[in-house]
Amino acid sequence: MSLNLISPQFEVLRDENKCVQCKVCVKQCANEVHSYDEEDNVVRANDIKCVNCHRCVALCPTKALKIRKNSLEFRENANWTGQAIDEIYRQAETGGILLSSMGNPKNFPIYWDKMLLNASQVTNPSIDPLREPMETKVMIGRKPDKLEFDKDGKLVTEMPPQIELNMPIMFSAMSYGSISKNAHESLARAAEKLGILYNTGEGGLHKDFYKYGKNTIVQVASGRFGVHVGYLNAGSAIEIKIGQGAKPGIGGHLPGIKVGEDVSATRMIPMGSDAISPAPHHDIYSIEDLRQLIFSLKEATNYQKPVFVKIAAVHNVSAIASGIARAGADAIVIDGFRGGTGAAPTRVRDNVGIPIELALAAVDQRLRDEGIRNSISIICAGSIRNSADIVKAIALGADAVYIASAALIAIGCHMCHSCSTGKCNWGIATQDADLVKRLNPDIAYQRLVNLLTAWDHEVKEMLGGMGINAIDSLRGNRLMLRGIGLNSKELEILGIKHAGE
Amino acid sequence: MLKKEGEIRIPAGCAISGIIDRKGNRFNGEDIVKSIALMHERSNGLGGGFAGYGIYPQYKDFFALHIFYDNNVIKAKTEEFLNEHFEIESAGNIPTRKVSSVKGKPLIWRYFVQPRIYKVKDLNMDEEEFTARCVIRVNKEFDGAYVFSSGKNMGAFKGVGYPEDIGEFFMLENYEGYIWTAHGRFPTNTPGWWGGAHPFTMLDWSIVHNGEISSYDANRRFVEMYGYNCSLQTDTEVITYLLDLLVRKHKLPIEKAIQVLVAPFWKDIERENPKKAAELRALRTVYSSALINGPFSILIGYEDGLIALNDRIKLRSMVTAEKGNKVYFASEESAIRVICKDPENVRHPKGGEPVIVKLEVKK
Numbered sequence: 001m002s003l004n005l006i007s008p009q010f011e012v013l014r015d016e017n018k019c020v021q022c023k024v025c026v027k028q029c030a031n032e033v034h035s036y037d038e039e040d041n042v043v044r045a046n047d048i049k050c051v052n053c054h055r056c057v058a059l060c061p062t063k064a065l066k067i068r069k070n071s072l073e074f075r076e077n078a079n080w081t082g083q084a085i086d087e088i089y090r091q092a093e094t095g096g097i098l099l100s101s102m103g104n105p106k107n108f109p110i111y112w113d114k115m116l117l118n119a120s121q122v123t124n125p126s127i128d129p130l131r132e133p134m135e136t137k138v139m140i141g142r143k144p145d146k147l148e149f150d151k152d153g154k155l156v157t158e159m160p161p162q163i164e165l166n167m168p169i170m171f172s173a174m175s176y177g178s179i180s181k182n183a184h185e186s187l188a189r190a191a192e193k194l195g196i197l198y199n200t201g202e203g204g205l206h207k208d209f210y211k212y213g214k215n216t217i218v219q220v221a222s223g224r225f226g227v228h229v230g231y232l233n234a235g236s237a238i239e240i241k242i243g244q245g246a247k248p249g250i251g252g253h254l255p256g257i258k259v260g261e262d263v264s265a266t267r268m269i270p271m272g273s274d275a276i277s278p279a280p281h282h283d284i285y286s287i288e289d290l291r292q293l294i295f296s297l298k299e300a301t302n303y304q305k306p307v308f309v310k311i312a313a314v315h316n317v318s319a320i321a322s323g324i325a326r327a328g329a330d331a332i333v334i335d336g337f338r339g340g341t342g343a344a345p346t347r348v349r350d351n352v353g354i355p356i357e358l359a360l361a362a363v364d365q366r367l368r369d370e371g372i373r374n375s376i377s378i379i380c381a382g383s384i385r386n387s388a389d390i391v392k393a394i395a396l397g398a399d400a401v402y403i404a405s406a407a408l409i410a411i412g413c414h415m416c417h418s419c420s421t422g423k424c425n426w427g428i429a430t431q432d433a434d435l436v437k438r439l440n441p442d443i444a445y446q447r448l449v450n451l452l453t454a455w456d457h458e459v460k461e462m463l464g465g466m467g468i469n470a471i472d473s474l475r476g477n478r479l480m481l482r483g484i485g486l487n488s489k490e491l492e493i494l495g496i497k498h499a500g501e
Numbered sequence: 502m503l504k505k506e507g508e509i510r511i512p513a514g515c516a517i518s519g520i521i522d523r524k525g526n527r528f529n530g531e532d533i534v535k536s537i538a539l540m541h542e543r544s545n546g547l548g549g550g551f552a553g554y555g556i557y558p559q560y561k562d563f564f565a566l567h568i569f570y571d572n573n574v575i576k577a578k579t580e581e582f583l584n585e586h587f588e589i590e591s592a593g594n595i596p597t598r599k600v601s602s603v604k605g606k607p608l609i610w611r612y613f614v615q616p617r618i619y620k621v622k623d624l625n626m627d628e629e630e631f632t633a634r635c636v637i638r639v640n641k642e643f644d645g646a647y648v649f650s651s652g653k654n655m656g657a658f659k660g661v662g663y664p665e666d667i668g669e670f671f672m673l674e675n676y677e678g679y680i681w682t683a684h685g686r687f688p689t690n691t692p693g694w695w696g697g698a699h700p701f702t703m704l705d706w707s708i709v710h711n712g713e714i715s716s717y718d719a720n721r722r723f724v725e726m727y728g729y730n731c732s733l734q735t736d737t738e739v740i741t742y743l744l745d746l747l748v749r750k751h752k753l754p755i756e757k758a759i760q761v762l763v764a765p766f767w768k769d770i771e772r773e774n775p776k777k778a779a780e781l782r783a784l785r786t787v788y789s790s791a792l793i794n795g796p797f798s799i800l801i802g803y804e805d806g807l808i809a810l811n812d813r814i815k816l817r818s819m820v821t822a823e824k825g826n827k828v829y830f831a832s833e834e835s836a837i838r839v840i841c842k843d844p845e846n847v848r849h850p851k852g853g854e855p856v857i858v859k860l861e862v863k864k
Binding site: 120123124125127132133135137139141143144146147148149153155157159162368371373374466467468469470472473474475476477478479480 | 715723751752754757764768786792
């Protein structure tokens with residue numbers, strides 16, 4: 001074995017005065033950091049295996065454990081950072097591309113945090129959601145150019161299918177395979193309870209979850225895993241995944257280690273095989289091909305289901321979105337470069353794509369310039385962290401948002417960025433039966449319901465503060481936003497004024 | 502320097518008043534001036550105005566363009582444009598009398614015009630659309646000229662000052678109409694520009710408005726997709742364009758258009774019978790960006806009648822009453838009683854409940 005030059009990222013600190021050698025940490029850590037030394041009656045730690053997921057810290061009955069960033073430092077160098085050096089060691093050792101999980105962690109601007117909301121004072125009373133009706137229901141789907149009535153005032157226009165959401169939030173695509181069955185069950189049940197939708201991701205729909213169909217978006221991605229006519233008709237909407245914010249330009253990755261019997265059956269692939277989706281759909285090489293796929297799916301489902309098209313936020317996103325609107329999609333999903341993932345090449349995750357805020361603003365404006373914004377819904381994805389982000393997204397022009405990382409955090413994810421290993425100690429991003437058991441869907445679904453109920457309340461409070469009592473009146477209402485610390489080009493793209501203007 | 506409407510968005514509070522004679526009998530402008538004058542405290546001298554319907558019977562087939570000019574240079578330039586696009590039947594000053602408190606008056610002109618037929622045909626549109634586009638173009642591109650009224654057999658009269666002074670200035674006692682509306686303005690921040698006063702009009706729509714709509718930018722960005730340009734950045738302007746879009750361009754019956762502007766709450770829609778609920782759901786789904794939000798009471802005048810409208814939770818006052826053929830509307834009940842002894846059916850319409858009064862005779 002050659003010399004391993006990689007140093008541990010974290011240090012496990014154990015307070016020996018508190019440790020009672022109960023071995024809970026040994027049992028809990030799927031990464032095998034902790035081990036019990038019978039001879040000396042001590043629990044030891046192998047720091048190099050630690051991903052800082054906090055499982056042992058949370059479960060240690062005597063609170064004897066702490067995880068710290070490893071204080072070992074390379075000689076200070078703004079260019080050759082410790083991470084840059086470590087990554088070279090890793091690739092020199094393996095000859096492989098670097099893999100990462102969850103969203104882009106780099107220090108790029110977060111525009112949500114550079115926009116501030118308005119509130120009413122005097123000339124316009126704020127509205128109190130505790131005392132007045134406050135509406136956050138939205139309708140997602142294609143809208144006709146206008147409604148026509150006959151001479152007797154009867155509506156003659158036929159409405160395309162619409163998805164009714166009790167709040168402008170949905171759970172974004174996470175496949176069964178990348179996350180556990182219990183995680184999927186939690187999302188599905190929460191969506192049903194909340195009157196919203198969750199998304200199967202590209203891994204098909206487990207047979208036990210067809211009963212949540214009314215609250216399900218079924219995804220069709222380039223790998224076409226688990227896609228059949230029963231699947232297409234099982235949900236309320238169909239999403240064609242062209243791209244994902246975390247890895248624009250490439251397809252999904254599911255390591256074979258996560259493909260057990262159940263996942264294999266659901267995806268319709270052999271057990272243990274890597275599920276690597278092709279980068280493009282092999283039947284979509286241009287916008288007219290996309291149109292054909294949209295209408296093939298509509299044909300297969302008798303024009304009863306809206307078809308969403310999901311793309312990653314890339315440089316010319318607005319022109320692409322315009323094409324998608326004209327190709328007949330019912331909704332466009334734009335996924336920003338901070339969007340999460342179960343596994344993506346690190347270089348792609350950290351360097352490809354653009355911030356969702358800029359992409360969303362550009363798409364909304366472009367569709368308005370072309371006079372077609374009202375015909376299609378826009379769903380904003382790629383790191384919505386709280387209710388204020390939602391309010392800002394809608395004011396920029398979104399109809400609704402997708403959340404995924406936030407949903408996983410609600411059910412226990414500690415953002416250790418190690419989903420691709422399949423060893424998620426919290427039972428979320430794993431298929432290991434013993435680990436999956438750790439996630440109790442009865443509890444987890446309630447936590448999701450709690451989170452979104454709280455966010456919906458907060459959205460209502462902010463709406464009321466702005467003197468608005470229906471979310472319809474916030475959509476694209478950019479006067480409600482002001483930039484802070486942004487240059488004039490950024491303000492121009494966001495279509496907002498600076499604070500104080 | 503203070504910016505004027507169009508350069509900045511200026512919130513304003515206000516008083517409004519309106520009268521309609523259902524039989525179409527015409528009466529002069531004295532009552533409407535008296536009514537709005539009573540609510541003097543609700544305005545601050547920075548804007549007042551009126552709209553009258555049926556006031557130009559001798560020219561009823563012509564579009565009556567009322568225009569403010571800053572100077573003769575822009576007037577000449579604008580008239581050249583008008584000449585190119587319209588046959589001008591008659592042109593002249595709008596008569597005014599001197600009122601000491603009304604200052605800074607622009608040149609105020611009136612033209613009775615017909616679109617040049619070959620131009621309308623060339624562009625493959627109807628006369629209304631043609632005229633509307635010309636008006637929008639003058640207001641957008643002719644700096645210093647502002648068309649503040651453009652309907653047939655109706656006209657707006659407005660300016661900077663208290664409304665009763667503006668009424669005296671324009672000598673409204675000399676006009677007779679079957680509908681009158683009035684507005685006294687309380688802007689919070691304006692240098693006082695005549696074009697910024699209410700009513701705002703578009704063809705034969707006229708709107709007076711008390712309130713501040715918080716959905717403004719959502720409404721503006723929606724309506725601008727259909728060729729409108731909200732050059733004034735005022736609430737009344739965007740509401741007028743929304744109505745024009747829904748009724749004139751999309752041909753929605755007026756009652757349906759109102760259900761778009763003050764859409765019923767979802768919970769109320771769900772209580773309707775399935776057919777009605779499906780229709781309301783469709784209106785709200787397709788036209789959700791045309792929902793007007795925030796506190797307002799507005800009076801919408803058009804050729805066939807007068808509509809009073811409150812926001813969905815009644816954040817601004819609005820009273821209606823009847824007597825004989827006439828229906829009265831005002832921000833305060835006293836403003837009705839001052840011109841109508843013993844009014845009947847005095848009531849405060851609920852939030853979101855439109856009061857639509859149509860002429861019983863076809864004009």
